[in-house]
Amino acid sequence: MYWAYVIVLGLCNVLGLCNVLGLCNVLGLCNVLGLCNVLGFCNVLGLCNVLGLCNELGLCSVLGLFDVLVVSSIIFREKDEI
Structure with missing residues (x-):
């Protein structure tokens, strides 16, 4: 049940092109539009860690x-400093 809540929170949502169970595709890689990078690791916008x-x-x-959320706040702070 806990994992269901995690998925609902958007950590691996349907629009991120991960399947309903929060799993990446067969190769373990989401495509570019799935907000995962080439190495198969989800990027910050993919709401992974x-x-x-x-x-x-x-x-x-x-x-x-x-x-x-922590990374986003750091990014915004860096932009403000520039």
Whole structure:
């Protein structure tokens, strides 16, 4: 049940081109529009964790959403400083 909530929060949503179960495609890679990079690690906009790593089951980490919010705030701070 907990993982269902994680998926609903957008950590691996349908629009991110990961399937309903939050798993990446057969090769473990989401395409460019799926907001995963070439190495198959989800990027910051994919709402996966800071390192972009999914766990061994192909599911996004529990802390993914929190980590993205932290990274976003850091990015905005850097832009303000420029």
